[in-house]
Amino acid sequence: MKKIIVACLLGISVLSFIVAKQFLFKAEVNSENLGPTLAEVRNVKNELRYKHATGFFWADAAQSQKLYNGSEVFTGPSSEALLEMRNKDVIHVPAETLLRISENVQAGTLALNLERGSLHVEGKGHGKPLSVRVGNSDLVLKADAPYGLFAKKDASGQLTLSMASGSVTLENGDQKKILGAGDALSIADPAASDKDDTDSGKQGEQDSAEGAGSGTSEVSAGGGGDIKIGPESEGKKAPALKMTEVVKEKLVLVEPAPKKVLYGQGLEFFRWKGGEGKKLTLQTSRTADFLTETRSEDVSEMKEAVIPKDLGAGEYYWRLVENTDGIPHFSDTRTFRIERLGSAKIGQPALTFKERGKWSLNVPVKDAKPGEKFHMQVGKNKGFDEIFDEYEGPEPLKSFLDVSGEYNIRVRKAYGNNLYSEWSDPAKVIVRPPLSAPLLSKTDEKIGTTGLSEMTLAWNPVPYAVDYLVQIAEGSKFSRILKNVVVANPPYELKHNESVPGYMRLVARSVEGEYSPPSEVYQIKGVIKGPSIEKKEVLPPIFDQPGSSPQFHLVWTHRDSAKKYRVELSRDPKMAGSQMLETENVEFFHNVSEEGWYYFRVWPVVDESKLFGLPTPILAVSYGKPAPLITPKLVTPKKSEVFLIPKGVPVSIKFSWTESPENEWYALEMARNPNFKDATEIRVEAMEYVLKKPIANGQWYFRVRGRNKYMASAWSETGVFYFGVSQ
Numbered sequence: 237m238k239k240i241i242v243a244c245l246l247g248i249s250v251l252s253f254i255v256a257k258q259f260l261f262k263a264e265v266n267s268e269n270l271g272p273t274l275a276e277v278r279n280v281k282n283e284l285r286y287k288h289a290t291g292f293f294w295a296d297a298a299q300s301q302k303l304y305n306g307s308e309v310f311t312g313p314s315s316e317a318l319l320e321m322r323n324k325d326v327i328h329v330p331a332e333t334l335l336r337i338s339e340n341v342q343a344g345t346l347a348l349n350l351e352r353g354s355l356h357v358e359g360k361g362h363g364k365p366l367s368v369r370v371g372n373s374d375l376v377l378k379a380d381a382p383y384g385l386f387a388k389k390d391a392s393g394q395l396t397l398s399m400a401s402g403s404v405t406l407e408n409g410d411q412k413k414i415l416g417a418g419d420a421l422s423i424a425d426p427a428a429s430d431k432d433d434t435d436s437g438k439q440g441e442q443d444s445a446e447g448a449g450s451g452t453s454e455v456s457a458g459g460g461g462d463i464k465i466g467p468e469s470e471g472k473k474a475p476a477l478k479m480t481e482v483v484k485e486k487l488v489l490v491e492p493a494p495k496k497v498l499y500g501q502g503l504e505f506f507r508w509k510g511g512e513g514k515k516l517t518l519q520t521s522r523t524a525d526f527l528t529e530t531r532s533e534d535v536s537e538m539k540e541a542v543i544p545k546d547l548g549a550g551e552y553y554w555r556l557v558e559n560t561d562g563i564p565h566f567s568d569t570r571t572f573r574i575e576r577l578g579s580a581k582i583g584q585p586a587l588t589f590k591e592r593g594k595w596s597l598n599v600p601v602k603d604a605k606p607g608e609k610f611h612m613q614v615g616k617n618k619g620f621d622e623i624f625d626e627y628e629g630p631e632p633l634k635s636f637l638d639v640s641g642e643y644n645i646r647v648r649k650a651y652g653n654n655l656y657s658e659w660s661d662p663a664k665v666i667v668r669p670p671l672s673a674p675l676l677s678k679t680d681e682k683i684g685t686t687g688l689s690e691m692t693l694a695w696n697p698v699p700y701a702v703d704y705l706v707q708i709a710e711g712s713k714f715s716r717i718l719k720n721v722v723v724a725n726p727p728y729e730l731k732h733n734e735s736v737p738g739y740m741r742l743v744a745r746s747v748e749g750e751y752s753p754p755s756e757v758y759q760i761k762g763v764i765k766g767p768s769i770e771k772k773e774v775l776p777p778i779f780d781q782p783g784s785s786p787q788f789h790l791v792w793t794h795r796d797s798a799k800k801y802r803v804e805l806s807r808d809p810k811m812a813g814s815q816m817l818e819t820e821n822v823e824f825f826h827n828v829s830e831e832g833w834y835y836f837r838v839w840p841v842v843d844e845s846k847l848f849g850l851p852t853p854i855l856a857v858s859y860g861k862p863a864p865l866i867t868p869k870l871v872t873p874k875k876s877e878v879f880l881i882p883k884g885v886p887v888s889i890k891f892s893w894t895e896s897p898e899n900e901w902y903a904l905e906m907a908r909n910p911n912f913k914d915a916t917e918i919r920v921e922a923m924e925y926v927l928k929k930p931i932a933n934g935q936w937y938f939r940v941r942g943r944n945k946y947m948a949s950a951w952s953e954t955g956v957f958y959f960g961v962s963q
Contacts, residue, residue, distance in 0.1 A: 270304035274337050274346055275319045275327070277301040283312030284329075303337050310334040311353075318527075321346050323364035328356035328527060340367060340374055347374060350395065354388035358525045359404065370395055371425025373477050376407040384525055385415075386564050395423045396482065400555075400566040401524065408477045418566055420482035427475045485510045487556045487567035492543070497573045499651055504543040506535075508556055508567070513537070517557040520544075524553050524569065549576045579658035580610055580649045585665045587637075589748035593670045597635040599645055599663070604631040609650040614643050618662065640669040668700050671752035676742045678730075681761055683848050688731040689763050693742065695726050698752055701744035705751075706730060712739050712757055735797070737762040737846040764840045766852030767792035767801065767822070772836075774828060774859030776946035786859060788834055790824040797847055798840035804851070805836045811854060831860045865942040865949035868893040868902065868923075873938075873957040880960050887931070889959070892924035896942030896949050903948070906931075906938045910954060933960045 270288055277284065277297050284297040289306030297309060303319070311317055311333050319327040319337075323346060329335060333353025340347050348355070349369040359366065361381040367374040368387060377385070383402025389395050397406075398420040406413045406421070415421060491507040498504050506518060516536050522529035535541050535556070552574065556567040583600035590596050601610055612633040616622040624643060625635040628650055637643065643665050649657035674695040684690040693706065706721040706728065707714060718734055730740070740760045744752035771791035777784035788805065803824055806814035817826060818841070828834065837851040871892040873879070879889055891904060904925055907915035918925060920940075937956050942949040 270307075272304070272339075273302045273322065274305060274307070274339055275303040275321045277303070277309075277317060278320045278326075279318040280315075281317070282315035284315060284317045285310055285312070305339045306336065308334065308336045308351075321366065323366065324360045324362060325366050326358040326360075326525075326527075328358065330354055330356070336369075338369070345374065345376055348387075350387055350389045352389055354386065356400070356527075357383075357385040357387065358527065359383045359385065359402070361402070368395070368397075370423055370477055371427060373408055373425055373475065375423060375477060378405045378407065379403065382524070384566075386566075388563055390562065393424075396563045397421045397423060398482075398564050398566060400526070400564070401569050406479070408479075411476060411479065413479060417568055418486065420484065420563065420565055422480040422482050424478045424480075425475065426478055482563070482565075484558065484565045485512075485514075487511055487516075487558060487565070489554075489556065489567055489570050491540075492570070492572040494570050495572065497575055497651070498543065499575050499577050499655060500545065505540045506543060506554065507540045509539075511536075511556065511558050514558045514560045517559060518554065519557060520547075520552055520554045522550065522552065526553065526555070547574050549574050575651065577649070577651070577655075577657040580604075580647045580660045582645070582647045582660050582663055585645055585663050587665055587667065589746070589750055590636075592750055593638055593640070595637045595667055597637055597643075597645075597665065599633040599635075599647060601631045601633065601647060606630075609652075610647050611650045611656055612645065612647045614645055616641065616643065618644055620644065620646065620662075637667050640667045642666050671698055671701055671744045671746055671750055673753040674698050674704065674742045674744050674755045676755035676758075678740075678758055681848075683763075683850065684731065686731070687763075687765070687850055688733050689761060689848055690729065690731050691760070693726065693728045693730055695742055695755065697726070698744035700746050701752065702747045703745050704728075705743045705745060706740065707743060707754075708732060708734060708738050708740050708760065710736060710738050714739065714741065714754075732760075733763045733765075734760075735762050735764060762797070762847045763850060764795055764797050764842050764847050765850045766838050766840060767795055767798070769838070769852060769855060772855060772857045774834060774857055776862055779943075779946050779948055785827045785829055788824075788826040788828050788836075788857070788859075790836070790838070792822050792838060794822050795840045797842050798849070799843070800841045802839040802841055803836060804839065805834065807832065807834060809833075809835050809854065809856070811835060811837070828859065833858050862898075862947060865899050865944070865947060866896045867950045868896045868940050868942055868952050870938075870940065870952050870955045873955060876956055876958070878958045878960070880962055882962050887928055889927040889957075890924060891927065891938065891940075893940045893952065895923055898944065899942035899949070900944040902940055903943050904938065904940050905951075906936060908932070908934065908936065910937050910956075912937065912939070930961070931959055934958070 269290065277299055280297060280299060285294040286297040286301060286303065286307060286309045287294045288304055303309065309317065309329065311329055311331050313331055315331050317329045319329060321327060330353065333355060334351035335355060336349040336351060338347045338349065345365045345367040347367045347369050359377065359379050359382060361379045361383060365376050365378045367376045379402065381402055383404050384400030385404060386398040386400055387395065397415065399415045399417050401417050403414060403416045406415055488509040490509060491505055492498065514536065518533045518535045518541055519526055520531045533541060550573065551571055553569050553571055555569045558565040581602040583602055586598045588596040588598060597614065599612055609628060609630055610633060611628045612626065613620055613623055614625040614635050616624050627633055627635060633647060644662045645665065646662045647660045676693065676695045679692040681689050681691045704723045706723055707717050708719040709717045718738060719732065738760055739757050741757045742755040769790060769792050773789050775787045775789050777786055790803065800818055800820045803817045803819065804811060804814045805817060805826065806812060833856050835854055835856045837854050839851045840849045842849040871894065872890050881887060902920045904918040904920050905912055905915040907913065935956065935958055937954050939951045939954050941951045
């Protein structure tokens with residue numbers, strides 16, 4: 237019974253401790269009291285523990301766990317973690333590493349206190365510094381470009397930095413040092429050496445206590461020895477850190493050459509110099525930071541290693557790491573690229589017409605990239621025994637074909653140094669023969685009802701022709717083409733009204749714009765239309781010519797090709813019973829006798845072997861006897877007016893009258909007797925006349941009538957006046 241009671245009491249004690257740890261001593265505390273987030277866990281493999289500055293117990297960390305000022309993390313055996321700092325730098329934490337993270341407000345940096353183990357910093361080079369706490373001092377890391385840095389603290393508290401890639405500037409007080417790829421430094425705080433024994437003893441006791449309490453490989457939040465972080469040291473002036481260059485043999489990469497392209501043809505090797513008797517690791521990665529898709533191979537005591545055949549196509553980074561004393565020493569990083577010699581694939585070849593019988597061949601390559609080169613062959617047979625043309629260069633691939641027939645085309649990718657991919661599947665193009673000349677025939681020309689020259693054209697269809705051009709030109713050489721008529725198919729009814737005789741031919745045309753040789757050339761007649769009538773009338777008989785008769789009168793413009801003209805005249809609108817009258821002039825008179833309508837048209841008389849002469853339309857003019865002219869009325873001198881002029885004074889007697897329309901001039905008669913015997917007639921082309929010559933003294937009679945060529949009005953009433961010259 238006593239044993240049972242003791243066992244129960246022990247169980248209750250253990251259960252109470254577990255409950256207390258679970259509920260009273262949680263690692264998680266209110267994040268509002270921890271300040272801003274300094275880092276976040278991005279990836280965890282196996283075991284990662286963390287504890288905040290205000291926490292008591294360690295807790296398991298998972299992805300996205302936030303870390304604050306003073307937070308600590310450590311990794312267990314066979315474990316690793318990836319942290320992303322607030323400034324976007326990435327910290328790779330390998331197994332059995334204890335790390336504290338803090339913020340140095342005065343320096344404006346995030347500080348890493350490596351208590352034990354190692355870490356790998358992938359700096360993004362954003363210009364935001366990161367510092368490493370060494371004893372009581374901060375070593376500030378500054379970079380404007382991406383870099384890789386390895387840090388390790390050994391059991392003695394010695395901190396070693398080794399540059400994996402890029403360049404970083406180290407600053408501590410007035411000290412400044414640039415660390416490049418392959419360089420390594422040993423860094424110590426001289427002031428921390430006096431405290432090593434005391435701190436180590438305390439740390440050992442605390443580690444033992446925490447390890448026993450948690451049941452895992454845990455370490456205390458107090459850290460160990462000479463690497464400390466925290467706001468308590470920010471107010472004191474820390475002594476300068478001691479930086480000692482770690483001298484190691486330089487590792488020189490030989491093969492493959494920088495940016496070399498490998499095509500998997502035979503064995504390819506990694507080759508290098510240096511590292512004899514050292515532990516060497518060859519690292520190959522898809523990324524420059526060697527954190528993802530990385531292969532590591534132990535190449536100690538080796539000078540070369542075979543590049544694996546199973547590497548996929550793409551770009552690779554490689555370097556050597558010498559790690560004899562646990563501190564990695566990095567060579568430069570080089571890149572090479574692997575290409576797979578796959579066969580090229582060509583698109584549909586295209587022919588472009590250049591000129592008769594000559595074509596440009598354009599062969600596209602599918603998925604071609606800028607800078608890639610290809611080798612093209614154009615063969616006259618499927619086996620490519622007879623090569624017509626070859627081309628090597630970038631896409632597009634071109635050739636010039638000037639012989640008709642069938643061509644086969646194949647393409648392969650060119651890598652330089654006579655290295656090529658497999659040939660593509662062949663493609664085929666057919667270069668057609670040039671267009672042949674059409675065989676043209678035509679019917680005789682005639683004038684149709686529309687007044688156009690008409691003829692029917694016929695020809696044999698030309699292979700590969702899409703349409704035809706009927707061409708009319710002035711000369712037989714067709715240097716000046718007057719008309720181009722596009723015709724789809726024969727036969728074709730050609731109609732034209734070109735005014736000069738010319739030549740006609742037929743040309744076939746392809747869809748690419750090729751023109752065939754011309755057909756036989758035929759002469760064609762020009763079409764001369766009737767002249768333009770400028771005046772048409774029937775003139776009355778001439779008044780002063782006894783026996784004169786009315787005259788049919790025409791005036792027209794001259795046609796250059798007309799030798800003379802033929803006037804067809806009729807009283808019938810359909811030209812029945814017409815008479816033909818010829819003239820060499822552009823003005824025509826013909827006596828007529830009857831009143832009424834006269835119908836006519838004018839024909840140009842031309843060389844009928846070269847020209848068609850077409851008449852004017854049927855025109856008409858009416859003739860009727862004109863009405864008499866209006867009789868003018870006398871105005872001055874007034875009736876029986878007396879003109880007495882002193883001797884020596886000039887004579888000035890004004891005769892005036894009213895207007896008589898349709899007249900061309902006036903006839904003024906003056907006589908000494910009222911019957912106007914022996915009268916004097918004066919031609920006046922106005923409505924007044926001033927007599928300035930002396931006349932005989934005495935009584936004078938005068939009268940006026942309107943006149944034109946064909947008639948005269950009645951005489952006006954007779955006027956009378958008296959003229960005298962005083963002595």
